Amino acid sequence: MSVLNKIARTLVSNRRGILAADESIGTMSSRLEQVGVEATAENRRLYRELIVTTPQLAESISGIILADETFHQSLSNGRTFPEYLGDIGILAGIKVDTGAKALAGAPGEKVTEGLDGLRERIEEYVRLGATFAKWRAVINIGDDQPTDRAVRANAHGLARYAGLCQEGGLVPIVEPEVLMDGAHSLSKCQEVTTSVLERVFDELDLMQVQLDGIVLKPNMVVAGSESLKQPSVEEVAKATVDALRASVPASVPGIAFLSGGQRPEVATQNLAAMQNLDSLPWELTYSFGRALVGPALEAWRGVNGNEAAAQQALSERAVANASAR
Numbered sequence: 001m002s003v004l005n006k007i008a009r010t011l012v013s014n015r016r017g018i019l020a021a022d023e024s025i026g027t028m029s030s031r032l033e034q035v036g037v038e039a040t041a042e043n044r045r046l047y048r049e050l051i052v053t054t055p056q057l058a059e060s061i062s063g064i065i066l067a068d069e070t071f072h073q074s075l076s077n078g079r080t081f082p083e084y085l086g087d088i089g090i091l092a093g094i095k096v097d098t099g100a101k102a103l104a105g106a107p108g109e110k111v112t113e114g115l116d117g118l119r120e121r122i123e124e125y126v127r128l129g130a131t132f133a134k135w136r137a138v139i140n141i142g143d144d145q146p147t148d149r150a151v152r153a154n155a156h157g158l159a160r161y162a163g164l165c166q167e168g169g170l171v172p173i174v175e176p177e178v179l180m181d182g183a184h185s186l187s188k189c190q191e192v193t194t195s196v197l198e199r200v201f202d203e204l205d206l207m208q209v210q211l212d213g214i215v216l217k218p219n220m221v222v223a224g225s226e227s228l229k230q231p232s233v234e235e236v237a238k239a240t241v242d243a244l245r246a247s248v249p250a251s252v253p254g255i256a257f258l259s260g261g262q263r264p265e266v267a268t269q270n271l272a273a274m275q276n277l278d279s280l281p282w283e284l285t286y287s288f289g290r291a292l293v294g295p296a297l298e299a300w301r302g303v304n305g306n307e308a309a310a311q312q313a314l315s316e317r318a319v320a321n322a323s324a325r
């Protein structure tokens with residue numbers, strides 16, 4: 001077993017999953033402001049300290065994805081975030097993309113950037129304790145979207161990133177997210193998700209990425225959030241697994257879903273329903289952001305004394321997702 005395969009397997013097995021705490025400074029700041037907390041570097045650090053020090057977190061969380069700012073910050077005990085995660089048996093991951101930017105020639109569509117200098121940044125993150133990385137591409141469903149241009153540009157970026165990660169010793173989490181925004185049907189999401197994943201695996205193959213040393217982080221197949229016809233949990237589970245079977249090679253060790261704006265309980269129910277389908281070649285787990293930490297942030301609101309309630313809220317979601325597996 002290669003080192004990359006071992007890390008990938010650690011991330012997705014033993015009923016554990018990944019916590020995405022890698023909100024960029026802009027996203028994290030607006031989430032703090034929404035709950036009445038001033039958006040300072042110290043408050044972002046305090047909030048992340050609360051998250052990672054949740055008791056027994058390592059029983060249900062295998063890895064935590066951090067943003068660059070957090071990766072260089074320390075807890076109150078003086079340990080850096082990656083050092084502390086290592087101390088408690090959680091792998092430290094790093095978001096290395098620099099965000100989704102407008103794609104030339106494709107109005108309303110985006111391409112994720114961050115390849116410039118990535119080889120050198122990876123070396124630095126490995127030195128600081130990272131074992132895996134993440135890059136997120138976003139795909140819209142809309143009138144005449146996604147275009148082939150947007151899908152190909154994003155798949156190319158994901159594959160170039162994944163190749164650089166593996167060369168530098170990091171397991172790449174490959175995250176092509178088909179957004180929930182819109183009024184599209186479940187079947188439209190299934191069709192787009194399948195074709196995006198097919199394109200991503202074509203590009204990974206072209207770049208000679210070792211598939212047993214990656215984790216795929218896709219969206220679940222759902223209807224658009226504005227669709228009047230919302231599918232059942234069983235329909236979401238089946239459509240998602242059908243899309244994956246059609247596009248994801250069996251050599252990929254694990255698939256860790258993003259939550260994408262689903263209510264936390266719904267994301268957990270969908271994950272549980274997928275485990276009941278016929279035997280699958282990959283582990284199916286979670287790499288949720290909002291569906292894990294949303295209730296904790298609401299419970300905390302930056303108020304002294306709310307820390308235990310916030311950690312309890314995170315713990316409940318983490319245990320529920322581990323149980324769903």
Ligand code: 5MM
Nearest residue numbers: 020022023024027258259260288289290
């Ligand atoms: C936690 O949010 C991640 C980073 O967001 P920005 O760079 O846009 O600030 C995001 O990539 C996240 O890892 C995934 O979207 C999964 O999070 P959700 O909330 O969809 O489960």
